[in-house]
Amino acid sequence: MPTITGQNFIGGQRSGAGSVHLHSVDASTGETLPYTFVQATEAEVNAAVGAANSAFPAFRSLPATRRAEFLEAIADEIDALGDDFVAIVCRETALPAPRIQGERGRTSGQMRLFANVLRRGDFYGARIDQALPDRQPLPRADLRQCRIGVGPVAVFGASNFPLAFSTAGGDTASALAAGCPVVFKAHSGHMATAEQVALAIVRAAERTAMPAGVFNMIYGAGVGAALVKHPAIQAVGFTGSLSGGRALCDMAAARPQPIPVFAEMSSINPVLVLPQALLARGEQIARELGGSVMLGAGQFCTSPGLVLGIRS
Numbered sequence: 001m002p003t004i005t006g007q008n009f010i011g012g013q014r015s016g017a018g019s020v021h022l023h024s025v026d027a028s029t030g031e032t033l034p035y036t037f038v039q040a041t042e043a044e045v046n047a048a049v050g051a052a053n054s055a056f057p058a059f060r061s062l063p064a065t066r067r068a069e070f071l072e073a074i075a076d077e078i079d080a081l082g083d084d085f086v087a088i089v090c091r092e093t094a095l096p097a098p099r100i101q102g103e104r105g106r107t108s109g110q111m112r113l114f115a116n117v118l119r120r121g122d123f124y125g126a127r128i129d130q131a132l133p134d135r136q137p138l139p140r141a142d143l144r145q146c147r148i149g150v151g152p153v154a155v156f157g158a159s160n161f162p163l164a165f166s167t168a169g170g171d172t173a174s175a176l177a178a179g180c181p182v183v184f185k186a187h188s189g190h191m192a193t194a195e196q197v198a199l200a201i202v203r204a205a206e207r208t209a210m211p212a213g214v215f216n217m218i219y220g221a222g223v224g225a226a227l228v229k230h231p232a233i234q235a236v237g238f239t240g241s242l243s244g245g246r247a248l249c250d251m252a253a254a255r256p257q258p259i260p261v262f263a264e265m266s267s268i269n270p271v272l273v274l275p276q277a278l279l280a281r282g283e284q285i286a287r288e289l290g291g292s293v294m295l296g297a298g299q300f301c302t303s304p305g306l307v308l309g310i311r312s
Contacts, residue, residue, distance in 0.1 A: 008218045012206075035191070060179035066208070148179065154227045155183070180235070183233070267303075275310055
C-alpha cells in the first residue's frame with residue numbers, strides 16, 4: 001500500500017504548505033491513527049480550483065468514450081485496493097469488513113455505470129430544430145442544443161458512506177462523466193481512506209492521459225466556505241447534515257453568480273406503530289426498530305428518526 005503523506009492533491013502534485021495538522025482516529029477505540037494530514041491554506045484552495053479550471057476546457061472537449069475510459073480505469077483501480085485498504089477503512093469508520101468490501105464494489109460499479117452512459121451518448125440530449133424561413137407570421141431560426149459540462153465542481157465527502165458517497169462516489173463520478181473537473185473536500189472522519197482512493201483516481205488519470213487538474217483533493221475543516229465561494233466553482237455536490245448543507249446552499253445562493261448545490265441533507269423517516277401491531281408483535285417491532293436505528297453504526301439514511309406510537 002502506498003505511504004500516506006497527508007498532503008493535498010493539487011494539479012497532479014502533492015502540496016502541504018499549511019501549518020494546521022489533522023489526525024483521524026480509530027473509530028472503535030478513539031486512538032489517534034499514525035497519519036498526519038495538512039489542512040489546505042487559502043492559497044492551496046485557490047490553486048486546487050485553478051488547476052481544475054485550467055483542466056476544464058480540454059477535459060470537457062474530450063470524446064465521451066475517452067472520459068468513459070477514465071471512469072473505467074478508476075473502477076479498476078478501486079477494485080484493486082486490497083485487504084490493507086479495507087483494514088484502514090474499518091479502523092476509521094468502525095464498519096465491518098464485509099460492509100466495506102460491498103461498498104467498494106458499489107463504488108466501482110457507479111463508475112462503470114456512468115461510463116456506460118457516456119458510451120451510449122444519449123446524455124447529450126441533442127436536439128436539432130431546422131430553420132423554417134417561410135414560417136408565418138415570423139420565420140424560425142435554426143436551433144441546435146445539447147448538454148455540456150458547466151465547469152469545476154466542488155464535492156464534499158460523506159461520513160456515513162466512506163467510499164460510495166465520498167472521494168470516488170456518485171457526485172465525483174457524475175461530475176467527471178459530464179466533463180467537469182472535481183475539487184474534493186475530504187471528510188475529516190476518514191482522511192486516510194480518502195487519500196488511498198484519491199491515489200487510485202490519480203493513477204487512473206495518469207493511465208488514461210487525463211489533464212493534470214481533472215481531480216484535486218484538499219483536507220481541512222475550514223476550507224469548505226472558500227471552496228464554495230470561489231468564482232470558478234460552478235456546482236457543489238454534498239451529502240451530510242441539514243445544517244451543513246443549508247450553510248453551503250446559502251453561500252452558493254449569495255454569490256455574485258449563484259450556483260446549484262446538489263445536496264442530500266439528512267432524513268427523518270417517520271415510522272407509525274399501530275396499537276394492534278404492538279399487541280401482536282411489540283417485542284419484535286422494538287428489536288427491529290433498534291436494529292434499524294443502529295444499522296451501519298447508526299449512519300444509514302434509512303434510520304428511523306421519528307417513531308409515533310398510538311396509545312389507543
